[in-house]
Amino acid sequence: MSAETHSGHVAHDDHGMAHGEITLSGYLTGFFLSVVLTAVPFYLVMSGVLGDKQVTALVVMAFAAVQIVVHMIYFLHMNTxxxxxxxxxxxxxxxxxxxxxxxxxxxxxxxxxxxxxxxxxxxxxx
Amino acid sequence: MSINVNPAQASTAQPIFYVLDEHDHAEGGSTMLGFWIYLMSDCLIFAILFATYGVLGSNYAAGPAPKDLFDLPLVAVNTSMLLLSSITYGFAMLSMERSRIAATQVWLAITGLFGLAFVGIELSEFRHMIHEGATPQRSAFLSSFFTLVGTHGLHVSFGLVWLTTLMVQVWRFGLIEANKRRLMCLSMFWHFLDVVWIGVFTFVYLLGMLR
Structure with a gap:
């Protein structure tokens, strides 16, 4: 091993509990997005405004997928x-x-x- | 483990040692990652139950179908209970960050009440269904329905037990480092259950009513 390879492990990550920033605005944003993303699918199914059941099902599933991502980001503080x-x-x-x-x-x-x-x-x- | 001697300095200076072992971690330093991996394994349990429901969900055995059983307004109320409990738990975490014990306890208690309301509404829904003869034994649809929704309800119930335990812990020992860590784990657990509920109300209730 030569002198150049010394820096084998200098900067170790801080394995602390830093799980993203926890802020009031973050929680409120997540909450209001979730309310909208929950209310719209319920409205679509209960009123049947879209007419076609297949289309309604696809839209409802799309809303669920978006809401799961919203929860991941704003409530579970996921980041890379x-x-x-x-x-x-x-x-x-x-x-x-x-x-x-x-x-x-x-x-x-x-x-x-x-x-x-x-x-x-x-x-x-x- | 290896010992390196810098050839340039070998003759003049002390040998330099490099320790390649992992250094010690602070207590609880890996708890959050470990708990996240537990949640992911829990996610697989729910994935299997969702897949089971997806396969068996339309086998009514000439029994009641989702349209005959589900009450969407009640499910909407139940969903809002869980969503409200998520935001109030968030407020508890914000109070915890600012080391306000009383505020933390109040928000935790409110979260617990919303969670209790959720479990209560779900149990009354189950009771109503069983009263109408829609028991888990009636059809494959109902077996998989009760298994999936019941497992989620059981998770929320155990979350409530955990929440109560932590409130006692905070009351007795305050917001010490260990309690903060436990509250953060429960926070992840609680929000995770809300994520699973999105899947339940979408795939079981909303899509069930469309069938």
Whole structure:
């Protein structure tokens, strides 16, 4: 090892509890965004103003996705730098796992349902 | 572990030692990351329950469907209870930052009341459903519904136990470093449950009513 490689570990991250800034305005912003993002989907479903159920379902899911991000940022104080980026890493890993588990299950079970032999045909074969 | 000797100085100066081991962490320094990873594992539990509900949610076995059972205005009230408890917990955290014990305790108590209202409304909803014969045994839809929503309700209930415990801790020992750390963990837990509830009211209740 040469003299140039000395700086092996100088600046260690402060592993303190610094989990983003906690501010009143942050909480209030998150709260008001959440109220809007909750009230609109409920209104859409209860009044049925969009008419088409498929469209309503997509809009409602989009609102949920946005609200989850709002909660992550304003209430859970997620950012890319807290704990040296490891909370973000754990979150990304979990999201990948969740997506695989959810889409995989729904996909596989949906095809099982489609390929299941209808009961009346089974009766005819006997 | 290695010992390096700077060749340039080796003959003239003392040898220089470099310790490559991890240095000691302050007590509780890794708690927040550890608790976050616990929450992520909890997230996987809910993902499995959501997937189960997604697969079984339309198997009514000629029994009651979401339209016959769900009362959206009540769910909206329940959602607002949980959302309000989230913001009041935020106020408790702000008071904690400023070391105001009394204010922290008051906001924690208000949070607890909202949480209690949430669990109470959910239990009365369950009671009403079971009274109508929509028990978990009735159909695959109801089994997965009670498992998913019940697991969330159980989490909130245990959060309430934790909240009460911490209020006693703060009352007895004040806002010491350990109590602040515990309150921050509960804060993450509480907000996380609100995030899961977004999924529940969207996928179970709202999309259920659209079917």
């Amino acid at each position: 730098t807290s704990e040296g980026g490891w909370t973000m890493m754990a979150l990304i890993f979990t999201v990948v796992m969740v997506v695989i588990a959810m889409t995989g299950s729904l996909w596989v079970m949906h095809h099982l349902n489609i390929n299941m032999m209808p009961t009346h045909e089974m009766g005819r074969m006997q």
